[in-house]
Amino acid sequence: MSVTIAPLTKKDLKSDQDVRWCPGCGDYAILNAAQGALAKLGIPKENFMWVSGIGCSSRFPYYMDCYGFHTIHGRAPAFATGIKTANPELSVWIATGDGDCFSIGGNHIIHLLRRNVDVKVLLFNNEIYGLTKGQYSPTSPVGHRSKSTPVGSVDRPFNPLSVALGAGATFVARTMDNDMKHMTLTINQSAAHKGTAFVEIYQNCVIFNDGAFNEVAEKSVRKSKTIDLQPGQPMVYGAEDEKGLRLREFHVERCTAEEADIWDPTDASPARAFLMAQLDQDPEMPNPIGILRMIDAPIFDLEVTKQVTDAVEKKGRGKLEDLIYAGDLWDVE
Amino acid sequence: MTQEIGTELPLQQQESVVIRFAGDSGDGMQITGNQFTGTSAILGNDLATLPDFPAEIRAPAGTRPGVSGFQIHFSSSDIHTPGDAPDVLVAMNPAALAVNLGDLKQGGIIVVNTGNFKATDLKKAKVDPSPLEDHSLDGYRVIKIDINERVKMALADSPLSSKDVQRCKNFYTLGLMYWLYSRPLETTLNWLEEKFKKKPDLVKANQMALKAGYNAGDIHEMFQGQYEVPACNTMPAGKYRNIMGNPALSLGLVAGAELAKLDILLGAYPITPASDILHQLSNYKNFGVITMQMEDEIAAICAAIGGSYAGHLGITATSGPGMALKGEAMGLAVSAELPLVIVDIQRAGPSTGMPTKVEQTDLLQSIFGRNGEAPMPVLAASTPADCFDMAIEACRIAVEYMTPVILLSDNYLSNGSEPWMLPKLEDLKPFEAKFRTDPEGYQPYSRDEKGARPWVKPGTPGLEHRIGGLEKENLTGNICYDADNHELMTNLRQAKLMAVRESIPTPEVTGASDADVLVLGWGSTLGPITSAVDKSIVAGKSVARIHLRHVWPLPHGLDEIFSRYKLILVPENNLGQMARILKSEYPTHNFHSYAKVQGKPFTTTDILAKITEILES
Incomplete structure (x- = not known):
């Protein structure tokens, strides 16, 4: 049966709620990109489901005119797992932040990724706690001075891409809130993936951590400080795409554009993706954006529901009577 | 079966019996208990059971923390609890005896596996000297059987290893108890067929052990006679199955x-x-x-x-x-x-x-x-x-x-x-x-x-x-x-x-519509409260009971009910949590908390004693 779906516009996905992020917040751009990308997916809007936890980013569902559930701190992946498994027809999205996702929700995100539930995760990483007003986060760099670390933090941060890869994520990507074109592309790519898609977005918090990503994401340096990894494309970067990267044994080296390797995120081994994720550590190297990993794996919600439909098919829909009137029975006259 | 039940020994009727099977957590006592339960249910007894097993999967063999128990109360009349004190204790080793002896009724029967009472067994159980020799069991009827040896002899022809043969001990013991309480073997024989469908050697060995235990009752004259607990005829007519709480x-x-x-x-x-x-x-x-x-x-x-x-x-x-x-x-x-x-x-x-x-x-x-x-x-x-x-x-x-x-x-x-x-x-x-x-x-x-x-x-x-x-x-x-x-x-x-x-309905009061004491329970205290209040009423005491299944919000009508009783006794396996709520919701009534926090349910005796104490004070 084919159903004709009236195409959506960006406006169709705007809710009637006043957006309450700070003026200049990177979240506005993400909201704009998501509304634009989702409108074009050919999915009826009643099938979009946004789930979030707690934090600035987690207000996201209120601003999307579709189904939305703003839940509790860190647990959005668990709610989303329940929702998606109950109804695999839905297009389920999670909006989360670096604290929500990797501090309080660390346990849930890794299990969502390992199960490969068909849910898309947009991580708004601003390396700071915004809603609680300025404490350092699990992605803040060592030495970060914040309200709770007046002389600098001593914790080594998580690299979100590495954590996702380590948890067995089947789709891992990164984009930036100040590059609308790339962000829209990446959201589209994540939507097309079957299984959990994990997208880190460099997101600027104008109030508590303004310019955290300027060194790599600022428009004037972006081309030479980041490398956009796209499937089947050469690994080139630089103002004129004149520089390249190639993988040699267990390290990445710089080379000319002509010498650059072709990037393949579908490789069975995540080893190369790990190497690329670690480039952030090296100030001489560009930060990776684009798609680090994109593989096929069994999808949790489909596997779970298949066990149920298979059982019904094999045994027939269970009858309560058979369940109750079972085992050793006896009559009392 | 060729064996005629009770042909040589007298058959006595009993209204109700409590047996506790106790052994090492690897001895299969839960299976033994469940089999006895299933057979008794099909015979039409009313029954209640309570397993008692350690949190450890396998504590060191033969030690007291490793003791696993299963108690069954079966009866020809209505019962509400697994019984306060066992009439019969089956102790598969010294640890099981030491842990459970204190609960046994005075003059009760102890069936003890002497095969597990060697010096090393006693040491593991920290028992010295052997209770079999120090007269500490003088107040009981002690049936000593070397079940290890009996099973070995019964299964001499089995292809099973000697270790696997010993694992049939629980079915020998079960057979013995089936004989003592005149239970048929069919339910368990069939269960074994089903359970070990793919291992015919195990089916045969366990069935032989069961029959050997049963026959031993007759042959060896260990007991003075057999007992019979007839079907319960006060249970409402209908179709029944035995069920535990979690499956239900x-x-x-x-x-x-x-x-x-x-x-x-x-x-x-x-x-x-x-x-x-x-x-x-x-x-x-x-x-x-x-x-x-x-x-x-x-x-x-x-x-x-x-x-x-x-x-x-x-x-x-x-x-x-x-x-x-x-x-x-x-x-x-x-x-x-x-x-x-x-x-x-x-x-x-x-x-x-x-x-x-x-x-x-x-x-x-x-x-x-x-x-x-x-x-x-x-x-x-x-x-x-x-x-x-x-x-x-x-x-x-x-x-x-x-x-x-x-x-x-x-x-x-x-x-x-x-x-x-x-x-x-x-x-x-x-x-x-x-x-x-x-x-x-x-x-x-x-x-x-x-x-x-x-x-x-x-x-x-x-x-x-x-x-x-x-x-x-x-x-x-x-x-x-x-x-x-x-x-x-x-x-x-x-x-x-x-x-x-x-x-939600107002719960019904059982007993007098006004009395000195109303016993109020919620949750699993229903069994012992019912038994204790029934006994008190039979003894002519001014007692009634009420039980809450909806604990929040509380049902309508309680205030009026409470007003008809001088004192409301609230037994709970906590320090008086429901009593505290009742005191704040119905401040004009006289609630009396009765707390027990031993990790064990109330016994009928506990509650009976408390009722008596209150009535006499």
């Missing part, structure tokens, strides 16, 4: 979902003593049941709430420590006003406490243990079979009122068993869930006459909306921090809880 609860959840025309989504995390609910429901996939073993207790309830949000019946099952972890998510379910059933199989706390022992200490946690004003109905099952009815009731309230509901059971109910008179399906009243699909005039937080808001499945066109844990504006559900609106919403949520009272 699981069936009740499936039944509740059917009556609501919903599919179950269970989110769970393994925890003693609730894991069996996850195990059992995971076998009901052809009933549309989805089970998800999540990464922790919090994820388990969150997945279940997600399931409810998407139009399934979300359920989570846990015990006290898990309840503590789930608190924040329960608050969200209250605020989002979604149906959800939270099962708490209570165990002894605080913290990890005693995972395999009983307590009723989660009552206040269940009623009040959340941040903010987060009212939730709380129910409590009172017997193993009642777990079925109360699971249905929990589903009904959750669906009709769009609310999370807590169902309390406990370790005594979950593993205890009793005959269950099976319900007629047509007697189960449906409560079909209604999903809103009409966009006309839709408001997420409008309410019906019960105070329930509309349930909308995501995917329904035209009803897109956003909800969450932030305070909502009345009707629209939009985020709202307005002072008056918050008070209104708080009161509306409370009013919905109180509206549940309109759908």
